[in-house]
Amino acid sequence: MGTSSTAAKQLLQALGGRDNIASVTRCATRLRFVLKNEALADKQAIEQNAAVRGLITDAGQFQLLIKNGCTDFYQNLVAVSGILGNAKASSARVPLLPRARGGLFWFLHRVKTWWLGARSPQAQKRRPTSSVPAASTSAATDLDYLYTPADGAVVPLSEVADQVFSAETVGQGFAVHPVSGHVFAPLIGTVLSVFSSKHALRLRMSNGLEVMVHMGLDTVELAGTPFSIAVEVGDSVTPTRLLAEMDLSQVKNSGRATDIVVILIDPDRRGGYRQITSGLHQHGERIAGVRAHPPSAHPLRNVWSA
Numbered sequence: 001m002g003t004s005s006t007a008a009k010q011l012l013q014a015l016g017g018r019d020n021i022a023s024v025t026r027c028a029t030r031l032r033f034v035l036k037n038e039a040l041a042d043k044q045a046i047e048q049n050a051a052v053r054g055l056i057t058d059a060g061q062f063q064l065l066i067k068n069g070c071t072d073f074y075q076n077l078v079a080v081s082g083i084l085g086n087a088k089a090s091s092a093r094v095p096l097l098p099r100a101r102g103g104l105f106w107f108l109h110r111v112k113t114w115w116l117g118a119r120s121p122q123a124q125k126r127r128p129t130s131s132v133p134a135a136s137t138s139a140a141t142d143l144d145y146l147y148t149p150a151d152g153a154v155v156p157l158s159e160v161a162d163q164v165f166s167a168e169t170v171g172q173g174f175a176v177h178p179v180s181g182h183v184f185a186p187l188i189g190t191v192l193s194v195f196s197s198k199h200a201l202r203l204r205m206s207n208g209l210e211v212m213v214h215m216g217l218d219t220v221e222l223a224g225t226p227f228s229i230a231v232e233v234g235d236s237v238t239p240t241r242l243l244a245e246m247d248l249s250q251v252k253n254s255g256r257a258t259d260i261v262v263i264l265i266d267p268d269r270r271g272g273y274r275q276i277t278s279g280l281h282q283h284g285e286r287i288a289g290v291r292a293h294p295p296s297a298h299p300l301r302n303v304w305s306a
Helices: 003-014 043-047 070-081 103-119 248-253
Strands: 021-026 030-035 052-058 061-066 143-147 152-156 173-178 182-184 189-194 200-205 210-215 227-229 242-246 260-264 270-275 279-281 286-292
Touching (some): 003 043, 003 070, 043 052
Antiparallel strands (some): 021 030, 052 061, 152 173, 182 242, 189 200, 227 242, 270 286
């Protein structure tokens, strides 16, 4: 029996057995279990499971962050337990936090920024010759950048109303409170995968690091309805390339937050992360610098599977 299958059996036992599972939902970053009797769960055994990176209990759910591929482990769990018939979307939702996202204020802020920049005698020297940021083309540098994927307020992960993201359990990054549903690539690189629920994409930066773009919180439960994907696996992207459209009104009406999370998910190669700026930005503006460790003798592994 494989290691993953063994871990799945041990996890099933730690959760109190198959009959104790009321529902299970698979997300881009975690498995969410609703248990019939939470007292039967052995939290210490769950946290020590070989496949589990972390455990969060929230709003009646056991949220398990899974190592090295949520989809693969879920399939092993189904195979050893036969719980597929119980799998359904959980009704627990993250409340939408009230935020001041005044479009007029944002527009005036951008006009002011442009006007001051245009009047600067150094403006022409600072402007790039192309609207597309230059890629990291030299093999001598591992420095690359992340860019704003949407118009809106850029915030640190600590301000995201999701414990897995805010605690940086998945990885480092930032979030955007979007004022528009147009979602652009936050990097120069390649599309690796699109999640079947359309709420998240996995990309690779030009320095080799893997990045996840997660649209909304708990939006996996919406089964792709608010999203329209504009790219395919293998496409090359830049910060001017549209990745997807997100219906902000539909996400809000479902009681969920519209935060767009950009997060580094390649812990083996992540060498350094520094957020350069925050606040109101348009899509395509440079937000963070990222360094990667040189690749090891092993090929890059897929940290998350779609």
